[in-house]
Amino acid sequence: MVLEGSGCAARMLGLDDFGVVASEVVDDELHVLVETPDGQVMGCHDCGVRAESKGRRTVRVRDLPACGRPVVLVWRKRLWRCNEPLCPVRTWTESSRHVAARAMLTGRAREEICRRVGEDADAVAEVARDYGVGWHTAMAAVREHGEGRVDDPARLDGVIALGMDETSWLRATRTHHTLYVSGLVDTLTGRLLDVVPDRTAQAVASWLARRDRRWLARIGVVTLDPHRGYAHAVGAHLSHATLVVDHFHAVALGNRAVDDVRRLDGATIADEAMALTRSSNLDTHAASTPRAGPRRSIDPVPSAAR
Numbered sequence: 001m002v003l004e005g006s007g008c009a010a011r012m013l014g015l016d017d018f019g020v021v022a023s024e025v026v027d028d029e030l031h032v033l034v035e036t037p038d039g040q041v042m043g044c045h046d047c048g049v050r051a052e053s054k055g056r057r058t059v060r061v062r063d064l065p066a067c068g069r070p071v072v073l074v075w076r077k078r079l080w081r082c083n084e085p086l087c088p089v090r091t092w093t094e095s096s097r098h099v100a101a102r103a104m105l106t107g108r109a110r111e112e113i114c115r116r117v118g119e120d121a122d123a124v125a126e127v128a129r130d131y132g133v134g135w136h137t138a139m140a141a142v143r144e145h146g147e148g149r150v151d152d153p154a155r156l157d158g159v160i161a162l163g164m165d166e167t168s169w170l171r172a173t174r175t176h177h178t179l180y181v182s183g184l185v186d187t188l189t190g191r192l193l194d195v196v197p198d199r200t201a202q203a204v205a206s207w208l209a210r211r212d213r214r215w216l217a218r219i220g221v222v223t224l225d226p227h228r229g230y231a232h233a234v235g236a237h238l239s240h241a242t243l244v245v246d247h248f249h250a251v252a253l254g255n256r257a258v259d260d261v262r263r264l265d266g267a268t269i270a271d272e273a274m275a276l277t278r279s280s281n282l283d284t285h286a287a288s289t290p291r292a293g294p295r296r297s298i299d300p301v302p303s304a305a306r
């Protein structure tokens, strides 16, 4: 169903360069036909002579999803021509600050893709599906808007409790064993600060070595799994901090210790029973040939304790 455009639709779209002409659903995607307003006077950007309109050309660019559907802006871009004979400029198409040249996504869509992956921890593939684009297109948006944030040293400000733990990154294949990464987390806010390759002391120590002294001095508590490599790395750079074994690993270690005791106890009882059996056989034999010396036995359980 095609709906005629209106000022209301343009307001909902929220891109002030454009008016909405029409919209329709195509293959479960919302296609919105947009144009810049008529009556514009355009001057040549080189010589300043008033340009002549030469019609329109349609481009498609994806925007923020709406009502659970991917949105495609179908933009009828104006074509302009400079008629000044001495001007080197011949023709050009209009531009918008919301849509970069040859971009598949609007600027606000690229920014939101990065935010969902970085702040909401949504998978790149999931976000790409919501926008109707491929994984690489979504990942390019994450890199475009995310790399600047990662490089911003201020993102590490205010951290006073640091956590580190290993995570399986890629399963083992014929060509490599299981690959791990080490995650560094602000344990007060739960914010992931960084991820470094491998789970060795060197991997974490290198990351800590890139922090300045004042940042390291503010870290009062370090939470880590009992992996000895992390403890070595922390000892070299954060010896002033209190080390805490994280809850998950502490419980796991406790359970393992209880299991070990149970297994040991069972083995001890079995050994004792075997010794008793041997002792009983000896006693039977000793009844006919008494000999001196202590005899191993287990005292019977007192009746009061039964």
Ligand SMILES: [Zn+2]
Residues within 6 Å of the ligand: 044, 045, 046, 047, 048, 049, 082, 083, 084, 087, 088, 089
């Ligand atoms: Zn010109």
